[in-house]
Amino acid sequence: MPNEHAGDGYPTRRGGPSVALPRRDPVVYGGVDDGPLDAETMHRYGDDGFLVVRGLLDEAEVAACRREVRRLATAADLRGDERLVPEPDSAELRSVFAVHRLSPVFATLCAAEKLVAPARQLLGSAVYLHQTRVNCKPGFRGRDFYWHSDFETWHAEDGMPRIRALTVCVALTDNHAHNGPLLLMPGSHRTFVTGRGSTPGANFRTSLKDQTVGVPDEDAMRTLAAAHRITAFTGRAGDAVVFDSNCMHGSNGNITPDPRMNLFVVFNSVHNTLVEPFAAAAPRPEFLGSRDFTPVGPVPVG
């Protein structure tokens, strides 16, 4: 049953138009001594809701990731597996979920200190993997990802209580202006925009291809875009953007020949583990919202 208790600070999908609610949680939970990020970087992340890290992966790591995606895309034992999501208009691969479970290469990478340490520092606690995926956005026909706050979905459909999660998004191909780069609204993470509609059963089966439920309505988006403007994360393969789970983002499609393939590694605080969904009858499957809360990497003391 949906978890519609009175204490829900982020009521969403209750019908009617989108409403803008203030964020009730910190953005930066840790301190400058808790990890590799310096004070200025943490401050910028607090203001913008994201930060760009150049060269997080080297060429060999990027190449290994891309080989793994090619292997998974064609693996005979994964044919028809629901973790592999095709494009809405073609059979081409749109997303692969739970890559850390499907691939030792991604398992190692998702537990690497250079990814985990900033997450732990910003979230001020040990962290675990809530979700991992690769979005392929193939050349010529990669479709858009509509505007959304990840947290809205994770709260509504997975039962994530508070805003204390983030994504490390790593470019596995060059992300340039024309191949559908990630668009973010700096500062939008301080506003929780409630989703329209209500969640139908097994919504994820369509939403992973084309999200229409839980997205903010157009009036809310116009207001948010006017207040925060839109900026693109562009960079070379290996560059990364770390973004707050409530930062409004999306991306356009891709008609260029160059695929825009990105790895998304979602870290959640161990103090923010999943309960019952807040706006759905049943939680989504494990590959979308993990209930294995085992911390990754060394656990901080205290």
Next chain:
Amino acid sequence: MPNEHAGDGYPTRRGGPSVALPRRDPVVYGGVDDGPLDAETMHRYGDDGFLVVRGLLDEAEVAACRREVRRLATAADLRGDERLVPEPDSAELRSVFAVHRLSPVFATLCAAEKLVAPARQLLGSAVYLHQTRVNCKPGFRGRDFYWHSDFETWHAEDGMPRIRALTVCVALTDNHAHNGPLLLMPGSHRTFVTGRGSTPGANFRTSLKDQTVGVPDEDAMRTLAAAHRITAFTGRAGDAVVFDSNCMHGSNGNITPDPRMNLFVVFNSVHNTLVEPFAAAAPRPEFLGSRDFTPVGPVPVG
């Protein structure tokens, strides 16, 4: 019957993969004394296949155009008219064709010397209106326009013999990096890439929403993009790009709140008027390929 005579320099849609053929026609037909463009500008157009003109329309003209589009979009007597094309995924307006016939505002603008004179100069003769349209690319759900050479379609489906036409594309809203700006491949106008497949009857009924026939295959596009790179036309409302009819172009979709509305005015040389289609059973309707070859504006002597 298709016009498959032996002298067709641009055979297309004959089955098999796309083939790259050399352009058999000039790019710049006129001289520096034939109009307002200076030698350097004409040279650049010859090299790139397009040129950008800032501030071609003033604010009042832009506002008048946008009012006209709003009027046409909701005009009771145009409901169901085939010149108004909806988006593939929604009822929102994607394109309005033959705006110079539907609207006195556009009729006046499309005959204005500031649009016609550069066309006449570059094409080296009197010109007439082959096609006019507004592509609305609405905010939030404007879909892409896949890569194509206009000339390929006009040759195959309208019976345009040679490459001696161009488009004046005027921004009616700001065109920025994120709302699906026109993407062009500089220099691609010197190569004619044959279209795959053959033309089904009344192809235009689907191609105006989602073009799949006559487009180059992916191998050809990869080669072309590698040779020519991709550049975006961005600018303020009122800015324009003039591009050769064989310049490869397309645009991504638009999830931003800002519509990307552009006027396209296609001028063809009066020495290049339409004959029978080169790769279709019957010509497309008048609103797509006009057979009224009356020159617009003053006709040059000689």
